Amino acid sequence: MKRWVLVPIVLIGAVSLALSIGLPRSRGAEVGDFAPPRILAFDTMYGVEGPLLGEANSIRGVAGDELPWAIAHFIKGSLDKNGRLKVLVRGLVFADDPSVPPELVGKNDESRFRGVVSCLTEDGQGSIVTANVATGGSPATTLGDSVIDETLDLPNPCIAPIVFVIAGSEDKWFAVTGFESESSTERRR
Secondary structure, eight states: OOHHHHHHHHHHHHHHHHHHHOOOSSTTOOTTOOOOOEEEEESOEEEOOGGGSSSTTOBTTBEEOSSOEEEEEEEEEEEETTOEEEEEEEEEEEOSOTTSOTTTBTOOOOSEEEEEEEEEEEOSSSOEEEEEEEOOOEEBOTTOOEEEEEEOOOOSSOEEEEEEEEESSSSEEEEEEOOOOHHHHHHHO
16 A cells, blocks of 8 residues: 555544544643533433423423423533533424414513433432432523523432423423424324
């Protein structure tokens, strides 16, 4: 093989090895100053609707809002081992549903969104319990855009975490980690 062919192969191999062992995530980081491992990363959430509305079918003690919500654009985020929760919310608004007053469809009436991490954990007596930890409120626009970025004091252990986006004014969720395939939506119609 010619040398000019080997150089790109060696370079690609070196970059791949460096990425596999984990490089610092920010410029200027010191050697050994690595970002904490992620517990959870998500690129999709599920807006509250149908049987999840209200308290009847709450998830881990968090009730759904009384009105359905939709994700017009996207919600993505991550949770790391140190409890840092980052959620980028774009277009979390009232759904186009007969139960929603027409003037609210496609809008958000909350000035703040909060994040909630729900973990299963041990209670000290050997039982498994639910522990929900909430962020403070992050500003939200009427178009349903917000950035939640806060470090939480997670329970230890934190097993099977679920992330919610909830109202700033009450403990009711608008979106939760999960998804619904488009084919499922079409079958219900």
